[in-house]
Amino acid sequence: MPSRHRSTAAPVDQVDLSAQLRARGYRLTPQRQLVLEAVQALEHGTPDEVAARVQERAAGVNISTVYRTLELLEELGLVRHSHLGHGAPIYHASTVPDHVHLVCRQCGSIQEVEPGAVDPLVSKLRHDRGFETDVGHLTVFGRCADCAGES
Amino acid sequence: MPSRHRSTAAPVDQVDLSAQLRARGYRLTPQRQLVLEAVQALEHGTPDEVAARVQERAAGVNISTVYRTLELLEELGLVRHSHLGHGAPIYHASTVPDHVHLVCRQCGSIQEVEPGAVDPLVSKLRHDRGFETDVGHLTVFGRCADCAGES
DNA sequence: GTTGGTGCAAAATGTTTGCACGGGG
DNA sequence: CCCCGTGCAAACATTTTGCACCAAC
DSSP states (O other), X not given: OOOOOOSSSOSSOXXXXXXXXXXXXXXXXXXXXXXXXXHHHHSSBOHHHHHHHHHHHOTTOOHHHHHHHHHHHHHHTSEEEEEOSSSOEEEEETTSOOOEEEEXXXXXXXXXXXXXXXXXHHHHHHHHHOOEEOGGGOEEEEEOHHHHHHO | OOOOTTOOSOOOOHHHHHHHHHHTTOOOXXXXXXXXXXXXXXXXXXXHHHHHHHHHHOTTOOHHHHHHHHHHHHHHTSEXXXXXXXXXXXXXXXXXXXXXXXXXXXXXXXXXXXXXXGHHHHHHHHHHHOOEEOGGGOEEEEEOHHHHHHO
């Protein structure tokens, strides 16, 4: 898997997306490329935010297409989503495997933490309860250093 | 104390509710008693489920009253809510202080875990990031022992 | 040419709000 | 008697769905 750069441009390149789609009988469309690219560029985005970003480039893309595409990309394993606060689903590219989200209640900032931080918890839950934790969806609420320091 | 029916958790009795309300200039109403009682009895319930339970006893109670009352009770510190999957907010009585929720992706079951299980994580986040974790809202997704064993 | 994908509009959910009436204090 | 709390309906926000047309292959 040719993974290299991970900022602004296209980490999972179009070739890869095309192949992933074809393998399952789906078609490659500009909309799908744009949505994937938007998710990757945003790092964390709600469907609305993804749609907004996509529409910067292609005005006609409908929000329902974004929803359908996000669902498809998730099925393909190219994006994942978690739930941060209220009901807002947050999508992020799965180029970076699993990570835990830290969400600040006060300023709304989102940080990522390496999964290793929760290994003790995961082990304990497995041992005590036989519970297999899905680390990728774990979201921790609280207050970030900046906000905790202020008040 | 007038605890009746099958609620396992010790209810915040009506006298207490009345006092809590009065102290802030709010009034005691049957609806508020019923909503609090429903939250306690359900252990974990969405607004819909709370409303359904309330309406078993008092048919006329409107869903919007349930929303307003849940908000009020949360303000009083008598109930808390977290977000489990999608956008469904789950309310629970705060008679049991803080606890972590384990949600099974497969069967939807909800378990509670004592906060001590996450102490190492909380310490680590505080130390590494200066992040103050809100343990009460922490929700861990994964598969419970039953479901993990089956597949 | 097929068939799947998209845009559009409407429907389905879930939650909030404005308003007038009735009950709690 | 005052005015908070409620029921009701409508407004809202978000996500899903039905359908006809268009584009990918």
